[in-house]
Amino acid sequence: MSNWLLDRLFETGDQPKPRFAFQGTVNWMRALAEVVDSGVCDKVNLKNLYQKVQRRHVNPEADNWVFENMHMAYNNLAALNTMNTEAIDKYDMCSSAIVSWYYAIYFASSAMIAASSGSKQENHTATARVWQADIAEKKLIPYPFDLYLSSLVTNKAEAEVAVYRGDNEFDLNQKSGGLEVAHGGIVSYLKGTHKYKREEAEERIQNSKEFKALKVDNFRKKIAKELRDKTLDKGKVNFLIQAFRYRGKAHYRDSIFLSYGENHMDSIEQLIKDLNVVALGFTRAASHYCSVRVEKGTWELFVDDIKNNTRLSLDVETIRV
Template sequence: MPQWLLNRLFESKDQPKPTFAIQGTINWMRALSEVVNSDEFSDEITNDIYKKVQRRPKNEGADTLVFENMLMAYHNLASLDSLDKDVSHKYDVIRSAIVSWYYSTYFAASAMVAASSGSQQETHTATAKVWHSDFAEKGLLPYPFNLCLSTLVGKDVKSQIKTLRAGNSYTLNVHSTNLDEAKGACLSYLSGTADYKKWEVEERVKASRDFKNLGVDNFKTKAAQSLRDDALNKGQVNYLFQAFRYRGKANYRDSIFLSYGNSYEDKMDLFVSDLKDVTSAFVRVASIYCQKRVVKGDWELFISDLEENTRLTLPVNIMKI
C-alpha cells in the first residue's frame, strides 16, 4: 500500500505535494545563507546602517525586555547549534530545528522593538507589524533581512518585485550556489509570501459584515474590489512575516512534507547548517542595534554575566560587540 498516509491526507484536505513543499523550504534557507555568508553581509555593513542610531534616554523596563528577549534568542540559537553539531540523522530533528530558528528570530526581533520603542506586543503578528514600521520601512536592516513590501495590492506587488529583481530571473526552484541565484530565490519567497498574505486578507474581507452586505461571493464588482483593495493596501510583508509563514508550514499546515516520501538526505545536513548561519546573522544584527540603544555599558555587563553564568555550551561571541 504505497504512501497510505499521504493519500489519506489528500482525500481529507488541501495537502501540498511533499516534494514541492520541501524544495521551497530548503531553497529559501539556502538562499538566505548564501547571502549572509557573502561579502554583502558583514558587521561593517550593519554598523554603517546603524551609525546614526542614538542611545535613548534611560528606560530600565525597556532595557530589561531587550536583555530578556536576547537571552531567549541566544538559547534558541544554542539549541539549533546542538542540533547541527550533535545529531547525525537530521530528519529526526528538522521540525525542531525550524522551530528553534523561528523563535530565535522572533525573540531577537522583539528585542529590537523593545530597544526601539520600548514596547512589548501581545502577538507575533503585532510584533511583525511594529518591527515593519520601526525597521523595515525605515531602511534600518541589512540585506536580505530588509526585503519587504508595504502593500498587498496585486499590481503594486508585481511592480515592486520586478523593480527589486532588476532582471534577475532565478526562482525558488534553484538550490543556490551563488549570489545571483540566492537573490532571485529570496525575491521568489517574498513574492510567494505576498500571495499568501493576500489570500489571508481576501478571506477576512469575505467574512466581514461589509462584504456580506453587498450580497456577492467574489470580487468582481467595484464595491467588492474597493473593500478588498482598501484592506490589501494596508498589508505588509517583511522578514518576520516570512518567518511566521515558514514556521507555520513546518509546524501546522503541511504536516507531512518534512519527514515522508522522497529522501533529501544529501541536503539535510546543509539545511540545518543554513538555519544556524541565518539565525546567527540575524541575532548579530539585533545585538549591534540593541547595544547602541540600551544604557551605555549595560550590554557589556549582560555579555559578561552570560559568560560567567550561562549553562549553555554556545559561546556568547555572537552577541559580543
C-alpha cells in the same frame, strides 16, 4: 513503496505535493544562508550600518525587555547549534530546528522593537507589523532581511517585487548557487508570501459583515473591490512575516514533507546548517542595533553576565559586538 499516510491526506485535497513544498523550504533557506555567508552580517558591516544610530534616553524598563528577548534568542541559537554539532540523524530534529530558528528570529526582532520604541506586542502579527515600521522601513536591518512590501494590494505589491527583482529570472525552483541565484529565490519567496497573505486576507474579508452586507459573491463589482483593496492596503509583508509563514508551513500545514517519503538526507543536513547560519546572522544584526540603543555600558554587562552564568554551550561571543 506505498505512502499510506500521504495518500490518505491527499484524499482531503489539503496536502501540497511534497516535492515542491520540500524544494521551496530548503532552497529559500539556502539562498538566505548564501547571502549571510557573503559577509553582510560581519561585525565591520554591522558597525557601519548602525554607526549613525543615536542612543536613546535611558529607559530601564525598555532595556529590560531588550535583554530578556535577546536572552531568549540566544537560547534558541544554542538549540540550533547543538542540533548541528551533536545530533547524528538530522531528520530527527528538522521540524524542531525550524521552530528554534523562528523563535531566534522572533525574539531578536522583539528585542529590536524594544530598543527602538520600547513597545510590547501581544501576538506575532502585531510584532511583525511594528518591526516593519520601527526597523525595516527605517533600513535598520541588513539585506537579505530588509526586503518588504508596503501593501497587499496586487498592483502595488507586484510593482515593489519588480523593483527588487530587476532582470533576475531565478526563483525557488533552482537550488541556490551564487548570489544572483540566491537573490532570485529570496524575491520569489517574498512574492509567494504576498500571494499567501493576500488570499488569507481576502478570505477574512469575504466572511466579514461588511462584505456580506454588499450582497455579492466575489470581488468583481467595484464596491467589493474597493472594500477589499481598502483592507489589503493595510497589510504588509516583511522578513518576520515570511519567517512566521515558513514555520507554519514546515511545522503545521505542510509538516509531512520534511521527514516522510523519499530520502533527502544531504538536503536536510544542509538545511540544519543553513538555519543556524541565518538565525546567527539575524541575531548578530539585532545585537549590534540593540547595543547602540540601550543605556551605555549595559550591553557589555549583559553579555559578560551571560558568559559567567549561562548553562548553555553556545559561545556567548555570538552576541558580543
